[in-house]
Amino acid sequence: xxxxxxxxxxxxxxxxxxxxxxxxxxxxxxxFADSLVCLDARTGERQWHFxxxxxGVWDYDLGAAPNLATMTYRTRSGRQFVVIxxxxxxxxxxxxxxRAG
Numbered sequence: 810x811x812x813x814x815x816x817x818x819x820x821x822x823x824x825x826x827x828x829x830x831x832x833x834x835x836x837x838x839x840x841f842a843d844s845l846v847c848l849d850a851r852t853g854e855r856q857w858h859f860x861x862x863x864x865g866v867w868d869y870d871l872g873a874a875p876n877l878a879t880m881t882y883r884t885r886s887g888r889q890f891v892v893i894x895x896x897x898x899x900x901x902x903x904x905x906x907x908r909a910g
Contacts, residue, residue: 810822811874812850813893816907816908817849817851818848818856818907820848822870822895824871825842826839842860842870843862843865843869843871844861845895856908861901862897869897869898873895874895875894878891879892892905
């Protein structure tokens with residue numbers, strides 16, 4: 810987990826809800842499995858989520874704690890954004906806007 814104290818947001822990476830083998834017995838959407846979930850740190854209310862793997866069976870979860878960073882959008886305006894970045898079992902990086910996902 811990672812806490813953004815300034816914005817009052819908690820970022821929680823999740824894993825597969827059961828063993829990483831055949832997932833056919835796992836009914837439903839498994840909505841928050843293998844996801845990055847952003848919560849209001851004071852209330853626990855979900856702000857947004859991103860599911861990296863839908864109904865995963867290959868252990869591609871987002872097991873690492875996310876990192877906050879400031880990125881500059883390369884235009885003439887030079888706008889800056891706060892982003893959250895994490896990696897998972899697929900060796901892919903997930904980068905999302907910290908406030909909106």
